[in-house]
Amino acid sequence: MVKRLVPDGLWQLFQRVVPEVxxxxxxxxxxxxxxxxVLAAIIFVxxxxxxxxxxPPIFGxxxxxxxRRFAEWSKARVWAKLHRLVLEELGSRGDLDWSRCAIDSVxxxxxxxxx
Numbered sequence: 001m002v003k004r005l006v007p008d009g010l011w012q013l014f015q016r017v018v019p020e021v022x023x024x025x026x027x028x029x030x031x032x033x034x035x036x037x038v039l040a041a042i043i044f045v046x047x048x049x050x051x052x053x054x055x056p057p058i059f060g061x062x063x064x065x066x067x068r069r070f071a072e073w074s075k076a077r078v079w080a081k082l083h084r085l086v087l088e089e090l091g092s093r094g095d096l097d098w099s100r101c102a103i104d105s106v107x108x109x110x111x112x113x114x115x
Contacts, residue, residue: 001058002040005047011036013089017081018073033061041066 006014018035041059045052045066052063059066073079090096 002037005040005043006036009089010086011039013085014039014078014082016085017078019076019078033065035069037061038066038069042070 014035021032037060041055041061041063044050044059045055045063052067055061055063055066061069087096
């Protein structure tokens with residue numbers, strides 16, 4: 001299931017943007033789950049709409065672990081960096097069709113004569 005959700009090509013790109021594993025100066029503790037398994041659990045939650053608590057045990061890490069890593073990676077802007085890499089990779093292969101894209105915006109009314 002992990003390799004299906006995180007194929008080798010995506011995994012190679014992801015490894016370029018994921019931060020280094022923080023060291024534990026005191027040593028010991030539980031072994032940290034692998035990033036690929038956690039990424040698969042995050043993708044599972046994102047694509048199925050389930051909650052973090054519903055992450056099946058086949059991934060290894062719990063939903064709480066996946067959520068903590070999601071928050072850690074979000075703070076490190078991993079998703080924006082990965083998005084950029086995916087677009088660059090697809091663009092370099094000629095696999096992007098920019099004639100079919102959507103642009104989204106938000107408009108807000110300026111209250112009390114604001115600019």
